[in-house]
Structures are given as structure tokens and as C-alpha cells.
Amino acid sequence: MKSFKKLFTSKPKPHIPESSFKIGGMGSLKLLDVIPSPEDDSHKLKKAFQGFGTDEDGIIEILGHRDANQRKKIRETYHQLYNETLIDALKSELSGDFGKAVILWTYDPSERDARLANEALKSKKKGIKHLEIIVEISCASSPQHIVAVRQAYCTLFDHSLEEDIVASVPPPLRKILLGLVTSYRYDKEVVDTDVANLEADRLHEAIKTKDLANDDIVYILSTRNFYQLRTTFECYKKKHGNPIDKDIEKSGKGDLESLLRMVILCIDSPEKHFAEVVGTSIIGLGTDEDSLTRAIISRAEIDMMKVKSEYLNIYKSSLDDAVTGDTSGDYRNFLVTLLGGKI
Amino acid sequence: MKSFKKLFTSKPKPHIPESSFKIGGMGSLKLLDVIPSPEDDSHKLKKAFQGFGTDEDGIIEILGHRDANQRKKIRETYHQLYNETLIDALKSELSGDFGKAVILWTYDPSERDARLANEALKSKKKGIKHLEIIVEISCASSPQHIVAVRQAYCTLFDHSLEEDIVASVPPPLRKILLGLVTSYRYDKEVVDTDVANLEADRLHEAIKTKDLANDDIVYILSTRNFYQLRTTFECYKKKHGNPIDKDIEKSGKGDLESLLRMVILCIDSPEKHFAEVVGTSIIGLGTDEDSLTRAIISRAEIDMMKVKSEYLNIYKSSLDDAVTGDTSGDYRNFLVTLLGGKI
Numbered sequence: 001m002k003s004f005k006k007l008f009t010s011k012p013k014p015h016i017p018e019s020s021f022k023i024g025g026m027g028s029l030k031l032l033d034v035i036p037s038p039e040d041d042s043h044k045l046k047k048a049f050q051g052f053g054t055d056e057d058g059i060i061e062i063l064g065h066r067d068a069n070q071r072k073k074i075r076e077t078y079h080q081l082y083n084e085t086l087i088d089a090l091k092s093e094l095s096g097d098f099g100k101a102v103i104l105w106t107y108d109p110s111e112r113d114a115r116l117a118n119e120a121l122k123s124k125k126k127g128i129k130h131l132e133i134i135v136e137i138s139c140a141s142s143p144q145h146i147v148a149v150r151q152a153y154c155t156l157f158d159h160s161l162e163e164d165i166v167a168s169v170p171p172p173l174r175k176i177l178l179g180l181v182t183s184y185r186y187d188k189e190v191v192d193t194d195v196a197n198l199e200a201d202r203l204h205e206a207i208k209t210k211d212l213a214n215d216d217i218v219y220i221l222s223t224r225n226f227y228q229l230r231t232t233f234e235c236y237k238k239k240h241g242n243p244i245d246k247d248i249e250k251s252g253k254g255d256l257e258s259l260l261r262m263v264i265l266c267i268d269s270p271e272k273h274f275a276e277v278v279g280t281s282i283i284g285l286g287t288d289e290d291s292l293t294r295a296i297i298s299r300a301e302i303d304m305m306k307v308k309s310e311y312l313n314i315y316k317s318s319l320d321d322a323v324t325g326d327t328s329g330d331y332r333n334f335l336v337t338l339l340g341g342k343i
Numbered sequence: 344m345k346s347f348k349k350l351f352t353s354k355p356k357p358h359i360p361e362s363s364f365k366i367g368g369m370g371s372l373k374l375l376d377v378i379p380s381p382e383d384d385s386h387k388l389k390k391a392f393q394g395f396g397t398d399e400d401g402i403i404e405i406l407g408h409r410d411a412n413q414r415k416k417i418r419e420t421y422h423q424l425y426n427e428t429l430i431d432a433l434k435s436e437l438s439g440d441f442g443k444a445v446i447l448w449t450y451d452p453s454e455r456d457a458r459l460a461n462e463a464l465k466s467k468k469k470g471i472k473h474l475e476i477i478v479e480i481s482c483a484s485s486p487q488h489i490v491a492v493r494q495a496y497c498t499l500f501d502h503s504l505e506e507d508i509v510a511s512v513p514p515p516l517r518k519i520l521l522g523l524v525t526s527y528r529y530d531k532e533v534v535d536t537d538v539a540n541l542e543a544d545r546l547h548e549a550i551k552t553k554d555l556a557n558d559d560i561v562y563i564l565s566t567r568n569f570y571q572l573r574t575t576f577e578c579y580k581k582k583h584g585n586p587i588d589k590d591i592e593k594s595g596k597g598d599l600e601s602l603l604r605m606v607i608l609c610i611d612s613p614e615k616h617f618a619e620v621v622g623t624s625i626i627g628l629g630t631d632e633d634s635l636t637r638a639i640i641s642r643a644e645i646d647m648m649k650v651k652s653e654y655l656n657i658y659k660s661s662l663d664d665a666v667t668g669d670t671s672g673d674y675r676n677f678l679v680t681l682l683g684g685k686i
Binding site for chain 2 (some may be wrong): 147150151154158159160161162163166171175179182183184185186187188190215219222223224225322
């Protein structure tokens with residue numbers, strides 16, 4: 001198949017820099033100029049847990065201003081000092097949405113995502129909303145993170161993420177999710193526009209003939225690098241008139257179509273996807289705290305500044321204001337801290 | 344599908360210990376009790392390259408007695424000291440089968456396998472013999488090694504291993520190889536005999552109906568852990584009378600059948616697979632040096648003692664004698680050294 005011939009470098013088209021999946025860059029997390037030692041942090045956390053009532057502000061002040069590496073050192077040191085894991089201590093001290101959020105934030109990101117994926121796969125919910133986390137792990141993360149999640153999944157649950165996908169997701173969604181979570185994409189900016197054009201046509205044909213779970217489609221979406229795919233989606237729009245996700249939406253309203261649109265959005269613009277996750281979790285009656293927490297915790301160290309800008313673009317209001325207005329108490333204080341704001 | 348329900352621990356049946364994919368254990372490589380510093384080794388190697396003619400014995404004496412970590416340190420140190428990579432130096436000094444073997448041995452194992460896989464995928468050969476290396480990477484290695492090879496492949500060739508498989512391997516072999524190289528199996532000994540029985544039946548049905556490239560078959564072979572699969576193959580034999588590879592052979596002689604038999608052998612008994620690779624490369628007219636080199640170099644640090652024992656079992660003669668009798672000169676000396684023998 002010609003379109004799968006070896007890629008070569010031609011007209012690289014930057015969309016987002018490679019660093020967008022890397023810690024640092026465009027995150028909202030505010031770190032201290034001088035970071036206390038993990039021993040000091042552990043002592044302070046222990047103190048916050050002791051006595052009459054828990055010092056939630058103290059916990060937020062520490063954990064809400066430490067990056068993944070720093071939190072890892074605190075976890076290790078706390079365990080050594082007190083012969084108890086920090087996670088267990090947090091579990092016994094905190095509860096509700098605040099507790100859930102702090103605990104998720106304190107896990108190693110790969111363990112956090114493995115646990116969220118496992119919860120999603122055990123869920124009896126209909127539709128595909130609960131599978132969002134698996135698409136995010138596989139389409140809005142670096143290849144190293146995906147592998148780390150798969151490794152954590154094996155360690156935590158004594159079998160592989162893939163086995164659980166096969167066991168709990170029906171075809172044809174199964175085939176697509178499996179292709180995506182097993183991907184290890186080239187992660188530099190190498191784009192072949194000829195290939196992008198050919199594959200845009202292949203995608204168009206699949207949409208037209210309602211053959212969306214065809215192996216070729218899975219190969220395109222799960223083996224091509226993100227820059228290449230973004231160019232393919234651009235070519236699609238140029239050649240066939242509509243954005244690809246709109247054409248998929250027009251072709252059907254089933255789970256398969258919804259999943260593919262989610263995949264395409266996550267690949268094309270992770271910041272837009274997460275802006276929509278935040279927006280959807282807030283807008284309407286009640287708040288979907290689990291989704292809100294997940295979006296903020298996953299992206300605070302990666303690209304939250306871009307998510308905020310996309311949010312403003314889509315909803316014509318500030319993400320910070322929306323979160324502040326829709327949450328309360330310690331939960332709000334913690335999210336606002338991760339968003340880089342003052343309490 | 345019931346057979347894909349969550350695995351649970353029941354009657355673990357050890358076949359080979361987990362360490363069989365780990366460096367150390369059952370390898371044939373002989374290390375020195377006191378290892379010289381990488382600086383000393385680099386100086387000696389440089390000296391072996393200089394002057395009138397190359398000191399091949401000196402090179403064998405050093406590199407043939409260093410494990411992967413030690414070779415890595417020598418590579419790094421040599422580069423720093425002489426502003427030239429050790430691989431480049433070896434390339435300019437050595438040639439023929441000896442040169443190829445020493446260079447493959449000197450690469451990091453993940454880079455070595457990525458290069459071998461790339462060569463295999465570029466090959467215009469018919470049949471599936473040249474794809475053997477890809478099956479070995481994915482079915483006779485640890486999940487960490489597979490990921491390291493995929494990572495090295497991206498770094499070396501600017502696109503992913505999966506993209507090259509899609510581009511150069513026709514369906515249905517493509518689907519099977521893709522499933523295998525993207526696997527990240529659970530690597531501890533957890534076996535569910537109920538699942539093994541169900542999946543043995545599913546495999547039997549696929550063989551009977553000549554539907555070997557069915558998605559279920561790919562899922563079974565690429566998501567289940569090796570211990571689980573070995574139990575499945577045992578169940579197959581007990582329930583359906585023949586070893587599964589024999590039934591596949593009877594069902595057809597095409598590339599698909601050959602590939603699946605190779606996959607099953609690599610999973611069931613990597614040592615038997617490599618004994619056969621050595622045997623086939625030696626027996627008959629001429630020697631297939633590339634296969635012989637690959638087998639010895641890949642397994643010298645892993646399970647060569649078991650490969651030798653399987654060889655004796657199959658061919659009723661010693662692998663060491665066969666290699667000594669069929670090769671000559673520096674090439675022979677190097678292989679014999681890796682096999683743990685005296686020159």
C-alpha cells in the first residue's frame with residue numbers, strides 16, 4: 001500500500017511543539033523558587049494530619065506546589081520516615097472530591113492513569129464517555145507515558161491493560177482502543193504531505209462507505225506520529241470540504257463515531273479536548289467532579305495554559321472563573337492552586 | 344467474551360523461570376572475576392586497532408567477555424577518549440562474518456534488534472524466514488526489551504517499527520506481527536486454567552475453520568502472558584490430541600501457517616526455537632552465517648545453556664561442536680568465546 005511507504009522529511013508543519021506532552025512548558029502549576037527538602041515536606045504533611053482536625057490548607061500549600069518528581073521524592077521519604085505510605089495517610093485523612101483529587105495528584109502520573117483506566121474498564125456505564133481516559137492516555141500523551149501506564153497497570157492489576165480492554169470493550173471499539181493504547185509513535189516532527197494526502201483520502205472513503213473500523217483506519221490512527229496525523233486532518237479539510245470530525249458526526253451518531261471523534265480531537269488538539277472536558281463537566285445541572293478533577297490534574301503540569309486559552313476561545317469566559325464559580329471549599333482551593341491562581 | 348474475563352491466580356505452572364529473558368541466569372557468556380575499567384578496555388581496543396594489521400584475538404578477548412552493561416560503558420568511554428564511536432572503529436577495522444558479529448554484539452541489544460528488524464523489513468525476500476527476528480523480538484523477549492527496541496527504531500529510522508511493518512508486510516501477516524510487536528505482556532507467573540481451556544478451544548476452532556488471522560487469535564497470542572499461553576498450548580494438546588503447531592502445519596503450508604508456528608514455538612520454548620535456528624543454519628549445504636550469528640549473539644547473555652541442551656535433545660549432538668565444525672578463523676573464535684568455550 002503506497003501510503004504506508006517509508007516516511008521522509010518534507011515540509012514540517014509545526015502545530016504544537018514536542019514539549020507539549022512534557023512536564024514544564026505550558027503547565028499552570030506554580031513551583032516555589034526554593035523547594036524545601038522532601039524530609040521537611042514530609043514532616044509538615046505529617047503535622048497537617050495530626051491533632052484535632054486536618055490542616056487542609058497546609059496539605060494544599062505543599063502538594064499543590066510540587067511537580068511529579070518532587071511528589072515522588074516526598075512519597076518515598078514519607079514512607080521511610082513514618083512506615084506508612086503517603087497515599088494511605090491521605091486516604092485516612094481526606095474525603096470527598098477534595099480527597100479524591102489530592103490522592104490522584106499524589107500518585108505517580110502513570111499509576112494515576114492506570115488506576116483511572118482500570119476504573120473506566122470496570123464501569124458498567126453505557127456509551128463511551130467513561131472510556132475518555134483511555135483515549136487521553138493513548139492520544140494526548142507521550143509514547144513513554146503510555147508505556148509507563150501499561151507497565152503500572154500490569155504491576156497493579158496482575159494482567160495487562162490490553163487484556164482488560166479485550167474483556168470489557170465490545171468490538172469494533174475494542175479494536176480501535178487496542179490499536180491506540182499499544183502505540184509507540186515517533187515523537188518528532190517529521191511529516192510527509194504525500195502520505196497525508198493519500199491517507200486523508202483513505203479516511204474519507206471509510207467515512208463515506210461507513211467502514212470506520214477498517215484495519216487501515218486503525219493503522220493510520222495508531223501508527224502515525226501526531227504531526228503527521230494533524231497534517232492528514234488538514235489535508236482532509238482542504239480536499240473534502242469539511243473538518244473530518246464533522247463528516248464523521250454526519251455519518252452516524254453511534255459509539256463508534258463518537259469514539260473516533262474523541263480520538264481525532266485528542267490527537268489534533270489535546271488542549272481543545274481538555275477545555276471541552278472542563279466545559280462539559282461544569283455547564284448544565286450539577287458538576288461532573290470526576291471529569292473536572294481528571295482534566296485539571298492531568299494537564300496542570302503539561303499544557304493547562306493552552307487549555308485555558310482554548311476554553312476562552314470556545315466558551316468566551318475564563319476557565320479559572322468557571323472552576324471557582326462551580327466548586328467550593330477545599331476542593332476549590334486545591335483546583336485553583338493547580339490552576340496557578342491565588343486562593 | 345467469557346474467556347477474556349479478568350485473570351486470577353490459579354495453579355501456577357512454571358515452565359521456565361521469569362529470569363530466562365533476563366541477562367545473567369542461563370547465559371553462556373563468561374565474565375572475568377575482576378573486570379578492567381572501561382578506560383583500560385578502551386585503551387586496549389584502540390591498541391588492537393593500531394599498527395600493522397588488527398589484533399582480532401585482542402578484540403575477542405575483551406568484547407567477548409563483557410556483558411551488555413559493560414559493553415555500554417566501553418562504548419561511552421571509547422567515544423569520549425578517541426572522539427570516534429567504537430562501532431565506527433570496528434567497522435573500519437573488521438570485515439566479513441567476524442566483523443558483522445562483533446559489531447552486532449557491540450551495539451546495545453535494543454539498537455541491535457532495531458537494526459536487524461529494519462533490515463528484515465527492507466528485504467525483498469519471499470516467505471517468512473527473514474521475519475524471524477521480529478517474532479523473536481516480540482515473542483522471546485521481555486516487554487521492556489520490546490519497548491526499548493521500538494524506541495531505538497524510532498530514534499534510528501525517524502518512524503516507528505509499526506509503520507514499517509504496515510508498509511512492507513502484506514495482510515494477514517501484518518496484523519499478526521503488529522499485534523505481537525505492540526504487546527506489553529504481564530510478566531509474572533499468573534495462570535488461569537479455565538481461560539486456558541476456553542482459549543485452547545478458540546484456537547482449535549480457528550485452525551479447523553482455517554480462520555487463523557481472526558482478531559480473537561491475534562488478541563490471544565498478543566495480550567496473554569507467556570505462562571498463560573504455555574498452559575493454553577498444553578490444554579490444546581490434552582483436549583485436541585495433537586500439539587497445536589502440528590495441527591496448524593496440517594491445516595496449511597502457507598506463510599500464515601508458518602508464521603503462527605514460529606510464534607507458538609518462540610512463546611512455548613524460546614530455547615527450542617533458537618536451537619532450531621542454529622541447527623537449520625548449519626545443517627545442509629553451506630552455512631547461514633547471519634542466522635547463526637543472530638541466534639548466538641541474542642541468547643549468549645540470556646539462555647544459551649538451555650539452547651545448548653535443547654540442541655542436544657533435537658540433534659543428538661553438541662551445539663558447540665556443530666559451531667566449531669562449521670565455522671573457521673576469527674569468526675569461529677568469537678562465536679566459541681560467546682558460547683563460553685575455550686579457543
